[in-house]
Amino acid sequence: MKLLLATATAALMALSIGSAFSADLAPLNSDTEKDRIDWSQVEAKFGAFPKLPEGTKAGAVSKTLTNEYWRSLGEGYTAFGAKVGVPVVYQAAQSEGDQLGQLTIAEGLVTQGYNVLLVSPQTDANLQPIMEQAKAANVPVVNVNDAVIPQAEHYVGNVQRDNGVRVAKWFIKNRPDGGKVAIVEGQAGVYAAVQRTDGFKSTITEAGKFEVVASVPGNWDRQTSYDAATNILQQHPDLIGFYANNDGMALGIVEAVKAAGLQDKVAVFGTDGISDAYASIRAGELTGTVDSFPVLTGEVALETALRLVAGQKLPRVVATPQALITKDNADRYSGAGARKALLEDAAAGQ
Numbered sequence: 001m002k003l004l005l006a007t008a009t010a011a012l013m014a015l016s017i018g019s020a021f022s023a024d025l026a027p028l029n030s031d032t033e034k035d036r037i038d039w040s041q042v043e044a045k046f047g048a049f050p051k052l053p054e055g056t057k058a059g060a061v062s063k064t065l066t067n068e069y070w071r072s073l074g075e076g077y078t079a080f081g082a083k084v085g086v087p088v089v090y091q092a093a094q095s096e097g098d099q100l101g102q103l104t105i106a107e108g109l110v111t112q113g114y115n116v117l118l119v120s121p122q123t124d125a126n127l128q129p130i131m132e133q134a135k136a137a138n139v140p141v142v143n144v145n146d147a148v149i150p151q152a153e154h155y156v157g158n159v160q161r162d163n164g165v166r167v168a169k170w171f172i173k174n175r176p177d178g179g180k181v182a183i184v185e186g187q188a189g190v191y192a193a194v195q196r197t198d199g200f201k202s203t204i205t206e207a208g209k210f211e212v213v214a215s216v217p218g219n220w221d222r223q224t225s226y227d228a229a230t231n232i233l234q235q236h237p238d239l240i241g242f243y244a245n246n247d248g249m250a251l252g253i254v255e256a257v258k259a260a261g262l263q264d265k266v267a268v269f270g271t272d273g274i275s276d277a278y279a280s281i282r283a284g285e286l287t288g289t290v291d292s293f294p295v296l297t298g299e300v301a302l303e304t305a306l307r308l309v310a311g312q313k314l315p316r317v318v319a320t321p322q323a324l325i326t327k328d329n330a331d332r333y334s335g336a337g338a339r340k341a342l343l344e345d346a347a348a349g350q
Contacts, residue, residue, distance in 0.1 A: 027150035028143075028316065031159050031195055036317035039156075039300045040346035042307075049084060049303065050310035058305060059114035060144075061106045062092040063122055067220070067248060068274040069294050070120065073144065076298020077118065086306060089114070096187065096220050099126035106130045116140045116305040121147040124191050140308040144301040145292070145320075146192030154308065156301040158322045160192045163290040164199030166324040167243045167269045170288065171204055175267070178209025179240035182232045184218040184225045184253060186245035193245050196271060200243045213239070218249040225249035229256035233266075241267040247277040247289055254285050273325060278334065281327050288326040291333060293342065296320065321345065 037045065060077050062070040074090040081088035089109065093102035099122045109117055110133050117139055121127040124147050131151055134141045143149050145157035171181065183200060186193030197215060204210045214232045218225035225244060233239060233256060242257075244250035250270025257266045263285065270277055273291025280286035297320045304318050321342045323333055332341050 025151055025153060028148055028152050028155060030143075030148050030155045030157060030191070030317055031161050033155070033317045035315045036319055037315045038346060039296075039318055039320050040343055042300075042303070042314075042318065046307060046312055046314065050307060050312065052084070052086065052306060052310055053115070056086050056115045056306065056309055057113075058086055058088045058116050058118065058302060059109035059112070060088060060090045060118040060302075061102060061109060061127075062090065062120045063102070064094065064096045064098070065092045066095065067246075068276065069246070069272045072274070072294035073120065073298040073301075076295040076300075077302050078298075079295070080299040080302040084306065086302075088302065093122065096122060099123060103127055103129060107133060110134050110137055110139055114139065116142070116309050118142045118144050118301055118305055119149075120144050121149055123147050123187070123189065124149060140305060142301055142305045142308070145294075145297060146190070148191040154304065154314065154316060154318075156304050156318045156320060157297065158292045158320045160195035161199035163245075163271045163292070163322060164196040164201070164243065165203045166290050166322070167271075167288070168200045168203035168207070170269070170324060170326075171210065171241055171267070172207045175240055176209075178207070178211075180211050180213045180236050180238060181241045181243065182213055182229075182236070182239060183215040184228055184242060184244040184249050185215060186218065186220050186249070188217055188219075196245045218244065218252070220246055220248060222248045222252035224252070226252035226256045229253040230259070233257070233260045233262065237262075239266055241287075242269070244268070244270045246270060247272045247274045247286075250286060250289065251276060251280060254280060258285070273333075278325070278330055281325060281330055284327065288324060290322050291325045292320065292322045293333075293338060296339060296342070 077088045091105045143152035143155045216228045242253045247270035253268050267287040270289040277289040
C-alpha cells in the first residue's frame with residue numbers, strides 16, 4: 001500500500017511540475033530538438049574549458065550499476081572530473097525498475113549541495129519531480145541518455161532512433177533477399193526503447209522485402225530476452241535476424257539462437273557497445289552492436305554540465321556519437337583509438 005501511495009504521489013508531482021515548466025520550455029524530443037550541437041564542435045564554438053568556481057562538485061545518478069553501460073558512463077564522469085579537478089559522486093538505483101529509489105538518490109544529491117546534477121532516468125517521468133527542486137536550489141540538471149525528461153533544459157546523448165536505423169540498413173545491404181526479422185524491446189514506454197524500435201521497424205519495413213514478425217518486450221533483461229527469442233524461433237524457424245534494444249538482451253538472444261542450432265542463419269544485433277558484446281562479435285557469435293560509447297558520453301556530459309556551472313549558454317542538446325560495430329571494424333572503435341575514429345567520422349559527416 002505504501003508503495004502504491006508513493007507511486008501515485010510521484011506521478012502527481014511529475015504532472016504538476018510538468019505544468020509549471022510547460023510555459024517556459026517545450027517538451028524535449030532529444031532526437032529532433034533543433035537547438036543542438038555535435039559533441040565534436042563544443043570546444044570550437046565555446047572555447048577552451050572555462051575556469052570553475054572554487055569547490056565545484058558534481059553529483060550523478062544512473063539507472064543501475066548492474067549493467068556495464070551505466071558503469072562505463074560513470075567511468076567517463078570520473079575520468080573527466082579527475083582531469084579538471086572536480087570530485088564526482090556517482091550513485092544508482094538497485095535495479096532498472098527501482099524508480100522511487102532512483103528519485104530518492106537524486107533528491108539527496110540536490111540537498112547535499114552539489115553544484116550540478118547529471119541524471120539518467122529509469123523512465124521519462126520518474127525523475128521529473130527533481131527538476132523543480134534543483135531549479136529552486138539553482139542546480140543545473142543534465143539529462144544523460146536514454147530516457148528523456150520532457151522538461152529537461154539540457155540533454156547529452158545520442159540519437160536514439162538512429163540506433164535502430166543503422167541496424168536496419170545493415171540488413172537491407174547484407175540480406176538483399178529480405179526475410180523475417182524480430183525485435184526485442186527494452187522497457188515499455190521508455191523513450192530510448194520506443195525510438196530504437198521505431199527506427200528499426202520503419203526503416204526495414206520501407207525496404208519492402210522484410211517482415212517484422214514479432215516485437216516483444218525484453219525489459220532490458222538477458223533471461224527474459226532468451227525466453228522471448230526461444231519462443232519466436234519456435235514459431236518462425238525461418239527467421240533471418242533479431243534486433244535488441246540493448247546488448248544484454250542481444251547476448252541472451254545469441255544463446256537462444258545457438259540452442260536452436262541456427263547461429264549460421266540468424267543475425268543478431270544489440271545496442272550499447274559493452275565489452276561482452278565486443279567479445280561476442282570477435283568470437284563470431286553476436287553479429288554486431290550499435291556502440292554509443294558510454295565512457296566518452298560520460299566525459300562529454302560532465303564537460304557540458306561544468307560549462308553550465310561556469311555560466312556558458314549551451315544548446316539544449318549535445319549529441320554524442322554512435323557507430324555500427326561488426327567483426328570488420330571492431331578494432332577501429334576499441335580502446336584509445338575510438339575517439340580519433342569518432343572525430344574522423346564526425347568530420348566526414350557520418
